[in-house]
Amino acid sequence: MAIVETRKITKEFDGGAVKVVKDIDIKTVDGEFLVLLGPSGCGKTTLLRMIGGLEHPTSGQILIADQVVNHLPPRARQIAMVFQSYALYPHMNVKGNIAFPLKAANIDKEEQKRRVDWAAGILGIDHLLDRKPRQLSGGQRQRVALARALVREPNVFLLDEPLSNLDAQRRASARDELQRFQHEIGTTTIYVTHDQVEAMGMGHRIAVIEGGTVRQIGTPRDIYEDPADTFVATFLGSPPMNLIPRGDELIGFRPENFHLAPDGGVDSSTSLSFKLTSIREEYLGSEKLVYGELEGERTVARMAANADVPAAEGGEVTLFVDNADLRVFDRESGLRKESAPATIATGSGS
Amino acid sequence: MSIPAPAPQHRRQRYFFDNERVLGPLLLFPAVVYIIALVGFPLILAVLYAFSDVTVGDPRIRGTENFVGFENFRDVFNDGVFRKALRNTIVFTLVSQVFVIVFANVLALVLSADFHGKRLVRFLVLLPWTTPIALGVLGWFWMLDSVYSPIDYIMRRMGLLGPDSMFGPGRNMYWLGKSDLAQAAVVVVHIWRTLPLATVILLAGLSSIPQDVKDAANVDGAGFWRQLFYIRLPLLLPIMAVATLFSLVFTFTDLTVSLVLTRGGPVNDTQVLSTWAYFKGIQGGNLAQGAAIALFLLPVLIAIAIGMLRLARRSEND
Ligand SMILES: Nc1ncnc2c1ncn2[C@@H]1O[C@H](COP(=O)(O)OP(=O)(O)OP(=O)(O)O)[C@@H](O)[C@H]1O
Ligand SMILES: [Mg+2]
Numbered sequence: 319m320a321i322v323e324t325r326k327i328t329k330e331f332d333g334g335a336v337k338v339v340k341d342i343d344i345k346t347v348d349g350e351f352l353v354l355l356g357p358s359g360c361g362k363t364t365l366l367r368m369i370g371g372l373e374h375p376t377s378g379q380i381l382i383a384d385q386v387v388n389h390l391p392p393r394a395r396q397i398a399m400v401f402q403s404y405a406l407y408p409h410m411n412v413k414g415n416i417a418f419p420l421k422a423a424n425i426d427k428e429e430q431k432r433r434v435d436w437a438a439g440i441l442g443i444d445h446l447l448d449r450k451p452r453q454l455s456g457g458q459r460q461r462v463a464l465a466r467a468l469v470r471e472p473n474v475f476l477l478d479e480p481l482s483n484l485d486a487q488r489r490a491s492a493r494d495e496l497q498r499f500q501h502e503i504g505t506t507t508i509y510v511t512h513d514q515v516e517a518m519g520m521g522h523r524i525a526v527i528e529g530g531t532v533r534q535i536g537t538p539r540d541i542y543e544d545p546a547d548t549f550v551a552t553f554l555g556s557p558p559m560n561l562i563p564r565g566d567e568l569i570g571f572r573p574e575n576f577h578l579a580p581d582g583g584v585d586s587s588t589s590l591s592f593k594l595t596s597i598r599e600e601y602l603g604s605e606k607l608v609y610g611e612l613e614g615e616r617t618v619a620r621m622a623a624n625a626d627v628p629a630a631e632g633g634e635v636t637l638f639v640d641n642a643d644l645r646v647f648d649r650e651s652g653l654r655k656e657s658a659p660a661t662i663a664t665g666s667g668s
Numbered sequence: 669m670s671i672p673a674p675a676p677q678h679r680r681q682r683y684f685f686d687n688e689r690v691l692g693p694l695l696l697f698p699a700v701v702y703i704i705a706l707v708g709f710p711l712i713l714a715v716l717y718a719f720s721d722v723t724v725g726d727p728r729i730r731g732t733e734n735f736v737g738f739e740n741f742r743d744v745f746n747d748g749v750f751r752k753a754l755r756n757t758i759v760f761t762l763v764s765q766v767f768v769i770v771f772a773n774v775l776a777l778v779l780s781a782d783f784h785g786k787r788l789v790r791f792l793v794l795l796p797w798t799t800p801i802a803l804g805v806l807g808w809f810w811m812l813d814s815v816y817s818p819i820d821y822i823m824r825r826m827g828l829l830g831p832d833s834m835f836g837p838g839r840n841m842y843w844l845g846k847s848d849l850a851q852a853a854v855v856v857v858h859i860w861r862t863l864p865l866a867t868v869i870l871l872a873g874l875s876s877i878p879q880d881v882k883d884a885a886n887v888d889g890a891g892f893w894r895q896l897f898y899i900r901l902p903l904l905l906p907i908m909a910v911a912t913l914f915s916l917v918f919t920f921t922d923l924t925v926s927l928v929l930t931r932g933g934p935v936n937d938t939q940v941l942s943t944w945a946y947f948k949g950i951q952g953g954n955l956a957q958g959a960a961i962a963l964f965l966l967p968v969l970i971a972i973a974i975g976m977l978r979l980a981r982r983s984e985n986d
Contacts (some may be wrong), residue, residue, distance in 0.1 A: 367883075370883075370887055371887075372883045372886065392883070393886055393888075393889040393890065397887060398888075399884070401880045401883070404880075405878065405880035405881050405884035407899060408903065409903055418885075418888050419888040419889055421894075421898075422891075422894055423889055470888075
């Protein structure tokens with residue numbers, strides 16, 4: 319168990335031509351489940367590999383358990399890692415793969431067998447122990463890779479999209495198992511994903527990364543409700559936050575914050591009204607999405623499936639958003655501004 | 669449903685070569701011609717000769733009266749020199765291959781690491797493979813010369829050779845003049861010759877091990893030796909087998925090294941099957957016995973070839 323910290327860590331490739339990670343400062347809490355979330359190619363894997371010691375940072379420090387580990391090789395860092403590509407040993411069977419870290423640690427045979435059986439049991443692969451990796455499906459390989467990481471008692475787990483190849487059902491249960499397991503043993507875990515649902519569901523905190531920098535770090539609720547900039551606002555949530563330009567500001571609100579009637583009846587001082595034109599509905603079973611144009615911007619509202627929208631296809635409808643749900647961003651920089659109700663009021667639609 | 673209109677003629681021509689049944693035989697044709705003309709025909713001729721009584725002066729087979737059954741093989745085997753040559757062939761090959769496997773692994777490991785001047789070193793390692801065998805062996809011939817050997821010169825300067833020294837009072841080692849030294853020299857030249865190819869094959873094998881797998885071993889706490897013996901070498905094994913089979917065949921069938929370096933001497937102590945077949949069949953004029961000697965290698969080579977094909981198939985299935 320340990321705290322992982324990065325101090326201004328930077329990674330350049332090709333002699334500085336490509337900057338992949340830029341001045342990232344992250345500090346976990348002991349026993350935390352920290353999720354690194356970001357689009358493909360934003361540098362998540364590179365950051366994780368630096369923490370694991372597989373890549374040398376160009377500058378900056380990495381600390382594990384309050385010790386600078388920059389100069390330590392991976393095996394001295396007491397970490398367990400699951401690779402995006404699984405990286406199973408192709409010539410060993412599943413048992414051999416899972417036991418390899420234990421063998422390397424010179425743990426006695428009996429204990430090895432006990433731990434392998436335990437990890438295989440947790441991940442439901444006990445019937446595959448004698449197979450070779452090439453005889454396994456993608457999902458099964460992933461579970462073997464997870465088992466290989468679990469058998470040890472590392473300081474830190476580094477997991478690089480370990481569930482990306484499981485089918486939806488298996489992924490939900492694996493997510494649950496992984497979370498429970500992590501909670502039980504309380505080992506600090508850094509979990510990389512580009513799946514926001516996974517990130518929201520699993521993380522104690524989420525670090526949203528884009529273009530090699532941390533855009534925001536906080537609890538899933540913080541990040542969803544109070545995004546630090548327009549990237550975070552639109553990266554999380556599906557459909558993403560609506561952004562309506564007003565002067566040199568952008569007004570943002572979530573699709574589910576649209577209401578058919580103003581908050582508190584006719585009192586329009588606590589909510590803002592917007593007119594959506596040429597609307598189109600999309601029925602999704604438990605809910606429906608109402609698309610429309612709002613001052614020239616594509617906008618979407620999320621409503622209960624049985625909500626009674628008083629407009630026909632292509633028509634227009636007036637919707638309301640509580641003032642408390644509005645977020646204001648600087649149009650130039652995209653950064654969040656402390657909401658200024660005055661600005662919102664002057665820009666009011668109706 | 670409507671039946672699609674037949675493709676226009678020019679279309680069909682354009683896709684003519686996309687048809688595997690056309691392209692396959694077409695591409696194979698030159699190889700088949702080559703094999704029949706340059707491998708198949710001489711091999712059949714050699715087999716015919718081995719069971720006949722032809723000589724260099726009269727190499728025609730007229731009819732059944734020219735066939736003598738296994739007589740050539742019997743005569744050849746009863747000859748002490750042949751048995752010596754057979755033993756030498758096997759010993760030289762096995763000994764040099766053991767060294768080649770070990771050295772090639774070490775070299776490949778070193779060359780796969782990152783260091784300055786890596787490209788230059790790789791180039792130098794590959795150099796012996798690119799020189800014609802005969803030229804390379806001539807170089808060695810000079811290095812091991814009985815009078816002008818630079819190796820002897822260096823040894824003299826280091827005080828290892830000459831009066832009151834470790835290797836005796838003589839001014840020269842006479843590398844190619846003493847049996848054990850000459851045999852060692854032949855083995856060394858074989859190693860020098862096949863090492864580059866084996867190294868390059870192993871190097872390719874090493875770089876085909878995914879980086880993630882090596883990283884995983886690192887993270888899992890394996891040190892250098894554990895990674896070497898549990899990850900790298902096992903993953904390298906199939907490729908190592910291919911490299912070994914290749915150099916086995918090369919060494920087994922090699923004529924040049926013994927011929928140029930020692931001409932089979934001293935007193936036939938470095939004679940191998942191919943040189944003995946040459947001396948007997950071409951220089952001695954007994955074509956039939958020469959063919960019989962050369963064919964002694966055939967079963968061994970066929971076994972090796974089958975091994976190679978098996979390996980190739982196994983790695984295809986993986
Ligand atoms: N060895 C390298 N040399 C040059 N560029 C690299 C190297 N490794 C990674 N990159 C670049 O760094 C960027 C970040 O790569 P990284 O693998 O960290 O992305 P990621 O966030 O893990 O993406 P994904 O979600 O697709 O796995 C990419 O643009 C990639 O092209
Ligand atoms: Mg990645």
